[in-house]
Amino acid sequence: MNFVTFNPFRTIGIPGIKYVKPEHLFDEREKINEADVCLFPENWQVNALVYGMKKNIFPSIQSIQLGFNKIEVTRSLWSVCPEHVPFTQILGRSEESIQKVLRDFTFPFVAKEIRNSMGKGVFLIHNEAEFRDYAENNPTLYVQEYLEIDRDLRVCFVGDEVIASYWRINENNSFHNNVAQGGKISFEDIPEEAVELVSKTARSLGIDHAGFDLVFANGKMYFLEFNTLFGNQGFHQLGISIEQKIHTYLQSKFMES
Numbered sequence: 001m002n003f004v005t006f007n008p009f010r011t012i013g014i015p016g017i018k019y020v021k022p023e024h025l026f027d028e029r030e031k032i033n034e035a036d037v038c039l040f041p042e043n044w045q046v047n048a049l050v051y052g053m054k055k056n057i058f059p060s061i062q063s064i065q066l067g068f069n070k071i072e073v074t075r076s077l078w079s080v081c082p083e084h085v086p087f088t089q090i091l092g093r094s095e096e097s098i099q100k101v102l103r104d105f106t107f108p109f110v111a112k113e114i115r116n117s118m119g120k121g122v123f124l125i126h127n128e129a130e131f132r133d134y135a136e137n138n139p140t141l142y143v144q145e146y147l148e149i150d151r152d153l154r155v156c157f158v159g160d161e162v163i164a165s166y167w168r169i170n171e172n173n174s175f176h177n178n179v180a181q182g183g184k185i186s187f188e189d190i191p192e193e194a195v196e197l198v199s200k201t202a203r204s205l206g207i208d209h210a211g212f213d214l215v216f217a218n219g220k221m222y223f224l225e226f227n228t229l230f231g232n233q234g235f236h237q238l239g240i241s242i243e244q245k246i247h248t249y250l251q252s253k254f255m256e257s
Contacts, residue, residue: 001016001036001037001255002018002034002035003016003017003018003035003036003037003250004020004031004032004035004037004038004039005017005018005019005038005039006019006020006021006022006038006040006041006045007040010229010243011040011246012243013241013243013244014039014246018035020032022041022042022045025045025049029053032053032055033053035055036254037057037250037254038056038057038058039057039058040058040059040229043065043068046061046064046065058209058246059207060207060209062205062206063207063208063209063228067207067228068115069115070113070114070142070225071090071140071142073225073226074090076205077223080201081197081223084197084201084222085222085223086145086147086222087144087145088142088143088144088145089101089104089142089144090140090141090143091140091141092140092141093135093138093140097141098132098135098141101131101141102131105143105145107126108126108146109124109125109143109144109146110123110145111125111131111143111144112142112144113138114138124146147218148217149170149215149216150169151169151170151215152167152168152215152224153165153167153168153191153213153214153216154167154168154211154212154213154230154234155211155212155214156212156235156242157199157202157210157211157212158208158242158245158249159209159245159249159253160203160249162195162198163245164234164235164238164240165190165194166185166187166190167187168183168185169183169184169186171184185233185234185237187234187237187238191216194214197214198212209228209246210226210227210228210230211226211230211231212225213225213226213227
């Protein structure tokens with residue numbers, strides 16, 4: 001099989017692959033035409049590749065478009081498993097919206113920037129002044145109930161299966177559990193019901209490459225989000241080659257078709 005990648009760092013070691021810079025999408029049509037699958041396109045490239053050039057892409061168009069920002073992630077989760085989403089409001093910035101949030105949420109609550117990752121752009125709001133400061137800098141208000149936790153669970157779904165799961169444990173008594181923010185990784189006591197929920201949700205949405213973040217609070221299991229371009233720290237510790245997993249999946253999917 002022939003592949004084109006737009007992100008060489010996520011496809012190292014995959015055989016039969018050529019690199020095209022995203023901005024050269026329309027200048028290197030020959031390479032793209034020869035490819036059986038185009039890997040890791042940026043969001044802006046997807047429509048041209050899929051609808052115009054009729055190319056197979058990986059991750060799937062659902063993975064890329066639904067994972068584009070926290071709004072799309074949350075709305076997609078609302079559509080298939082609303083009972084596993086924390087109480088969340090997504091509102092355009094206005095005084096009316098600010099007053100609604102202040103009525104509907106108790107302090108502290110969580111406010112997020114709609115496009116960020118690795119624990120950045122996530123704020124624990126303790127009072128009205130902090131919320132107004134957040135609102136001043138964010139035209140879309142993404143507000144979520146605060147769940148008191150000391151860890152979250154990252155479940156990585158690639159192809160048609162979960163390939164790795166691990167806890168990210170907060171040992172610093174801080175608000176963030178992300179490894180990039182100092183969280184510790186643990187592979188012990190992974191709940192099977194979380195793996196099953198991720199598998200069911202990913203397949204329902206047509207997602208074939210994402211890291212799902214879940215928490216357990218108040219006797220329930222909740223999704224926080226999923227990221228199409230997720231970190232690989234856990235794979236290194238497990239000795240898993242995600243590139244090999246991707247290659248095997250692409251061969252089975254596209255050679256059969």
